[in-house]
Amino acid sequence: MLQIDTSIQNELIRDSLRTFPDECCGFLLGRETANNRVIEEIIIVNNSKEGDKRRRFEITAKDYLKAEQQADEKKLTLLGVYHSHPNHPSIPSEHDRVVAQPFFSYIIVAVKENEFVSLQSWTLNDNFQFEEEDVLIKTIIPTI
Numbered sequence: 001m002l003q004i005d006t007s008i009q010n011e012l013i014r015d016s017l018r019t020f021p022d023e024c025c026g027f028l029l030g031r032e033t034a035n036n037r038v039i040e041e042i043i044i045v046n047n048s049k050e051g052d053k054r055r056r057f058e059i060t061a062k063d064y065l066k067a068e069q070q071a072d073e074k075k076l077t078l079l080g081v082y083h084s085h086p087n088h089p090s091i092p093s094e095h096d097r098v099v100a101q102p103f104f105s106y107i108i109v110a111v112k113e114n115e116f117v118s119l120q121s122w123t124l125n126d127n128f129q130f131e132e133e134d135v136l137i138k139t140i141i142p143t144i
Contacts, residue, residue, distance in 0.1 A: 001134045002105050002121045003038045009137050013116045015044050016084035016109040022053035027067040028080040028105060037079050037105060043067050057094065059084045080105035080121075087112050090120040100124050105133055115125045 004012075015024045027043040043065075049058035060083070071078045081104060085091075090110035092100075100106060101125050110117040121133040 001036050003036055003136045003138070005039070006137060006139050008039050009043060009119065011042055011044075012082055012107065012109050012119065013111075017044075017114060017116065018109045019047065019053075019084065020114045021086045023047055023049075023055070023057040023084050023086060025057040025059055025081065025083040026131075027063075027068070027078060027083055028107065029071050029074065030079050032077055034080065039079065040076060041074070041102055042082065043070060051118075054086055067132045069071075069132040080107065082107035082109065084109045084111055092122050096122075097124075097128070097130055100128075100130070102128075106130070107135075129138055 005029045025047050026045050027039040028039050029043065030037060030039040047053050047057045048060045049056045063106065067078055074080055085108055086129065088110060090108040092108060097107065106122045107119060108122065109119050119135065121135050122130040123133050125131045
């Protein structure tokens with residue numbers, strides 16, 4: 001299960017609306033236990049896709065490296081990637097599946113005509129097909 005604080009959900013939605021009608025993208029940082037992944041922070045990155053950013057996103061290798069370094073510095077784990085689907089459902093495309101990596105969670109935020117529609121998370125199974133991941137959105141009290 002993927003747990004997201006309401007403030008993280010709001011950041012994801014804001015980024016999706018800010019970049020509409022283009023796709024936004026970024027990283028998911030957090031902690032993982034045996035049954036849960038808790039997203040504690042997102043890193044917003046520039047969609048570096050050349051051409052039609054309304055239907056595709058791309059993240060540079062340099063941005064991946066920076067995200068890994070930031071996660072290490074904060075003693076967090078890079079758990080996944082998020083992006084938006086402007087005027088499309090929050091269901092991964094075939095292109096999303098082909099470029100996906102095992103282990104990662106993939107949050108997709110659907111926005112239609114600049115309004116939030118849905119948020120879903122996906123992971124690759126052993127056959128490299130996407131399976132929906134349960135998402136729990138709540139206010140998470142930080143541990144001291």
